[in-house]
Amino acid sequence: MNLKRGGGRIGRLQYWTGEYALRGVAVVTAIVLVVLFYYPVGTVLANGLFGSVEGTNPVLAVLGSEFYLGAASGLTDPSAVPGGVLDWMRAGFPAVDFGLVGFTVYQALLSTLASLALGLPGASLLAHYDFPGRETVRSLTMLPFVLPSIMVAIGFVAMFGDQGVLNSFLGWLGLESVSVMYTLQLVVLAHAFYNAPLVTRIVGAAWAGLDRSKIETARGLGAGPIRAFVDVTLPQLGPAILAGALLTFLFTFMSFPIVLALGGLELATVEVWLYARVQQLELAQAAGLAVVETVITLSLTYAALRYESGQRGLGRGPNRKPLIGSLRDPRRLGLLAYGLVVGIVFLGPILSMVVESLTGPGGPTLEHYAFLLERQATGASYQVKPLPAIRNSLMFGLAALGIAVPMGVTVAVLEDSRIPGSRLLGTLLMAPLAVSGIVLGLGLLQGLVFGTELFGHRITVTGPVAIVAAHAVAAYPFVTRTVSPMLQQVDHRLVETARVLGASRGRARFDVELPLVLPGIVAGAALAYAISVGEFDSTIILAEGSSSYTMPVAVERYLGNRTLGPATAMGTVLLGVTAISFVVIDRVGGWWEP
């Protein structure tokens, strides 16, 4: 089918690239990527590929290590494999251990399933039901994304700990308490907290653009609602679900602060290990592990892009029914149960943080907010103040959004063009998603912050401009992933009709194609903004002196010995400021919707 469409696709690329603006954006995209991504990450990976750990190649050292790969580590010596398999059979097929990497994959799979299970009903809810504040709820789905992991960990302990709110509630109901602290379940739940909203958002945007007429046709031809869902709706949502699952898998595969804070070292992931190696400055070892990690995440990205093929036809989405109504509808009962789960998993930890910010050793207090005011009024130049943090976060977020949206859309168009090698290129352009924050941070430090000697000059890149560029690089793939599936669904006949009727290329795109993919662009823009606001690692690495800190940096800095108060107060400010800005972004995007 792709082959048949091939000619048209190439035609479309010419049609897109016919515009200089697009070319310009592409060139800028390339420059920013090379300077702030490929060069720094490349230096780290090259260190892994060509460096040495005690006389061995770092990558081979990882691949041959039973600790990292368990049973699979034997694969570096193919001649030993048959014997190893025989031994395993003789031992009576014991459970095979795939080491740290294997555990990381397992953990990420569970986290992805949990995120889908929690996120998809939300997408369906937003697509099918109308209720007061629906738009606001949709805007706020991104909120968990910006919360610093340390706050989430604090909230989760308060909510799900053995002495937590959930257990008090269960005790009050006369039910047995649950003990999930320091278990895989809690880590998976926390990962779902971060990623289910992402699934909701990406799938929700696709659902809103679903071709309703096809479902109606199927129903008209006698298909039951389930049949119509499986045969018509699901295939149309497929690319978006896959995109959400891919992002979740990548994030949870590369997760580290949540694992450290909630799981403990027993549940260590590859990224936890990488972080420890970097802290010990065992950089060659870290680089070897980074290469293995990046190969896994990049091939996954490639595979997902390969299967993220779109279906044609963009419509107006399902008719929305009012949510408030008779409870005799079993679906409404299901939604009620879902609402309860959302309340516990999402609102619980967030509310715990807010409550913590209003509580002192002696009961309710505003002293933590008073601390913020006092720090603002009297803080020294080397201390972090709240207002500059808020201002920087908002400015960096907007600037990153302004760069990431054109970049992301450009890459989506390129992916859609299906020129030979475009998938490989697409994978490379999606690499910022697939490269861990620690690897990028290490590369930025080595390649840019400490500087590179070039023609006798030391080139260093730091400061606000670098931070914004780094945020944009981290964020644009989200724009691409939300726009690309929709772009693939655009009915080309509409564009062609417009052209036949005399519209210029730009005109046809602006009037026909843009409105059709706008929900995706808005969803992507909000994501890009959220990435920027929540970003911590490269911000703190690239921040020059103390002038470029953001809200999450302030949260971390306000964590004191034995007091969470000021940090949770700053976390609550972060929550409020970003909540307002998400609503604004969605509303502004909504005005442009036809």
Added chain:
Amino acid sequence: MKRRTFVKRVGAAGIAGLAGCAGPDADSRGTTTGTSGGTDELAGTLRVATYEPFVDAPSVSPGAWIKEAFESAYPDATIEWQTPNSGLNHFIQQAQYDDEIEADVYVGLNADDLVRADDELGETELFEPLSADTLSNGDSLIEELRFDPAGRAVPFDTGYISLVYDAGEIDEPQTFADLIEPAFEDTLLLQNAQTSDPGRAFLLWTIANRGEANFLDYWQALMDNGARIAGDWNAAYTAYSNAERPAVVSYSTDQVYAHRNDVDMQRHQIAFLDDQGYAVPEGMARFADAAKPELATAFLDFMLEPRTQSEIAVRNVAFPATTTADPPESFTEYAHRPPETVTHTYDQLAGSIDDWVSAWAEQIASG
């Protein structure tokens, strides 16, 4: 690493374009330190690098007081605090990547930091050795806290790792052996020795207590008894505060905080296992390439003055490093000293610590 000193000198002479051509390495330090020019040696900006809570934590941070007191003692000098995110690693890497080190003094070194720096930098000296008589207050240092055989790092305070437990929940754990008994099942919270200072100190303590050959077995028993390892001190202590577990690895100064906040002392009992506490002295040192070496030395001396030492004890909630300090009663009454202190020397750590920590981490992560 030899190239770095070369590049810096050549660069200063304005012919940095030739930096790639290696030249004979000469120790440039003698020339840079002695020639601070015609300006007053005790004037100007002193760049002091430290870890960020030292200047920016809401609860305790001595930074602001130190800056103010030092600047009034040296009216022509200004302290500029620097808090790079990666701490000492920032400067080790700057040295590795031929970047100029933009600090004069580092405050907050541990013995294992120093081992790592020396391990990474080989011949290059990141810090300047200070001869014994350089600091006029050097005589008052508590000798057993000195941890740098090369005399670069000068201790300025020390903490003692101990257990903090809730006496309302459990009996006092008195020995390491107690912790692996059923009575203490599911009671203990620890920190990751790869990434957390107290976590690492506790690991080193078990090695000192159980011996290099047996500590991994001990840890297996500890984990089998339901001990849990959090990422860092904050996470572990937060969980402890939320009554998730009744015992946590922390510092023996815990009650100083508890007293300040009028918290139930039952919940802040200190346990010294086997009557020991693991000493973690914190040191400070002058960078070899310090632009203001005399001012830096004056600062180190100032940090050891009795008044400063007393203030650091209160504001950093750690024991003074000198015999002349006289912290107020609010500190001395609640800060507990272990009957016996344990620690590893620089030489014991050098060459071993990486292997110990790696073996430990692999065992824990492999479950």
